[in-house]
Amino acid sequence: MNTAxxxxxxxxxFRATGAPLYARICEAAASDDAIIEIxxxxxxxxxPAILFLAAAHFVLSHAADEPLAAFYPxxxxxxRTGPELYPIFREFCLRHRQQIEQLVASRTVQLTSxxxxxxxxxxxxxxxxxxxxxxxxxxxxxxxxxxxxFDQFRHDLGGSHFLGPEDSPVRVQHHxxxxxxxxxxxxxPIASRTGIDLMPLDAGRQEQADWVLTSMYPDWRDESCxxxxxxxxxxxxxxxxxxxxxMAVLPTLVRSTPDPICVLHSACLYQWPxxxxxxxxxxxxxxxxxxTLYRVGIEPESIGREERRRMYRAGxxxxxxxxxxxxxxxxxxxxxxARCEGFGRWIEWLA
Numbered sequence: 001m002n003t004a005x006x007x008x009x010x011x012x013x014f015r016a017t018g019a020p021l022y023a024r025i026c027e028a029a030a031s032d033d034a035i036i037e038i039x040x041x042x043x044x045x046x047x048p049a050i051l052f053l054a055a056a057h058f059v060l061s062h063a064a065d066e067p068l069a070a071f072y073p074x075x076x077x078x079x080r081t082g083p084e085l086y087p088i089f090r091e092f093c094l095r096h097r098q099q100i101e102q103l104v105a106s107r108t109v110q111l112t113s114x115x116x117x118x119x120x121x122x123x124x125x126x127x128x129x130x131x132x133x134x135x136x137x138x139x140x141x142x143x144x145x146x147x148x149x150f151d152q153f154r155h156d157l158g159g160s161h162f163l164g165p166e167d168s169p170v171r172v173q174h175h176x177x178x179x180x181x182x183x184x185x186x187x188x189p190i191a192s193r194t195g196i197d198l199m200p201l202d203a204g205r206q207e208q209a210d211w212v213l214t215s216m217y218p219d220w221r222d223e224s225c226x227x228x229x230x231x232x233x234x235x236x237x238x239x240x241x242x243x244x245x246x247m248a249v250l251p252t253l254v255r256s257t258p259d260p261i262c263v264l265h266s267a268c269l270y271q272w273p274x275x276x277x278x279x280x281x282x283x284x285x286x287x288x289x290x291x292t293l294y295r296v297g298i299e300p301e302s303i304g305r306e307e308r309r310r311m312y313r314a315g316x317x318x319x320x321x322x323x324x325x326x327x328x329x330x331x332x333x334x335x336x337x338a339r340c341e342g343f344g345r346w347i348e349w350l351a
Contacts, residue, residue: 003040003048004030009309010049016312019217021071021079022053028086035090038097041105045271050111050215055103056089057214059096068092074218108199110143111215113223114230115344116266117150118174121163122347123296123322124150124262125184126337130326131260131294134189138253138261140246141268142195144203144212145239146230151187152237153230163187169229172344181338181349192257193239196249200241203234223343247276247283254287266298267320267342281325281332288327295325298340317341324351 007030014023026049029035039052060068061075068088069075093100128135139148154168158176161183201208209231216224242249254261263284269277284293300320308318322338337351 003036006047007036007039007049009305010047012309012312014217016315016317017217019219021073021085021218024085025053025089028090032090035093038093038101038104041101043105043108046108051107051109052100052104054109054111054211054215055100055107056093056096057218058103058211059099060092061210061214063096066092072218073221074214074216074224107211109215110201110212112143112146112212112227112267113216113343114146114153114170114226115172115223116147117153117170118155118172118344119298119322119338119340119347120147120150120264120266121155121184121187122181122349123264123298123324123337124188124190126351127260127262127294127296127324128188130324131262131292133260134191135260135262135294136192136257137190137194138250138257138263139193139195140250140263140265142197142200142241144201144209144231144234145193145195145237145241146227146234147264147266148193148195148239149230149234149237151190152233157183168233170226170233172226175346177339177346177348179349181347181351194253194257195239195241196244196246196253197241198243198245200243203231209235247279250283251287254293259291260294262294262296264296264298268299269297270299284325284327285330285332288332289330291329293327295327296322296337297325298322300342301339319348322347 007026011023011026014026039048042048042051060066064075070080071085073079124135151164152168153170153172154164155172156162157174201212203209212231213228216227284295287293298320301318311318319339320342321336322340323334324337325332325334339348
């Protein structure tokens with residue numbers, strides 16, 4: 001898919017997911033050669049529209065007196081609307097072209113939400129029950145490490161059922177589709193936490209925390225508030241983070257970590273080429289020689305972009321699949337645990 005087509009696709013996606021500001025911008029930008037030229041500078045494998053919009057949002061967040069800021073719900077309590085949005089946006093981007101191009105060419109998408117902790121809670125509770133022991137969790141594509149902090153947030157599971165610290169500044173609400181799953185009575189025991197990322201983000205550096213915040217869609221005010229609070233918590237919360245390629249890091253890490261290990265990835269491997277995903281599975285099979293490894297993958301359902309686009313236009317909601325794979329001495333078995341909304345807005349338990 002070329003860059004202009006990615007903008008057209010994301011127009012439908014933003015409309016369907018409650019991000020009307022970006023939907024309007026993408027619709028106009030799809031036929032704007034100057035903007036497409038900037039967005040096309042993304043690194044291989046990165047989604048052009050989302051990365052470009054994050055870069056523009058980042059630059060704008062440090063120039064709040066710009067006329068464009070008046071349209072962004074993330075930057076003003078009373079955002080403007082109207083047909084003048086795109087001309088003002090275009091002028092801003094071209095005037096700040098050098099800075100935006102530099103960000104687009106050097107950064108990766110770091111779109112995340114503290115609400116994703118909702119499905120991490122259920123996934124790791126299930127695996128801890130299977131393993132019957134505290135888990136050593138290794139997250140691939142950990143970004144700033146917020147998913148690894150899932151048990152530091154206050155979870156509202158409904159019906160006066162809460163888990164997590166009462167005084168946590170991050171409160172996440174669980175919403176269930178279908179029959180509610182068995183609710184965990186306690187937080188799953190975690191023995192250790194390690195994050196792997198090509199470019200792990202340091203929440204203690206304001207510039208990097210700002211990149212995560214401005215990767216969030218401007219219309220998502222509540223999610224942005226929880227994300228900001230989670231990043232503030234992360235600054236004080238120690239995590240073992242490794243910068244590197246998971247394929248290169250995992251062998252030594254897994255061999256030096258005691259059982260039980262749960263390898264976790266969410267909204268990560270779907271961006272990998274099919275051959276790389278196959279090699280990842282093969283590696284885990286090899287690393288399971290003489291032991292048992294657990295893998296939880298929470299990734300978008302395997303449908304093409306055209307089918308996903310059709311769903312967006314029909315008012316339907318694509319989901320992510322939560323799958324558990326257990327590797328035992330070079331063999332493996334997989335089963336689906338749940339369907340989820342990608343940012344943690346709901347979960348449908350299937351196990």
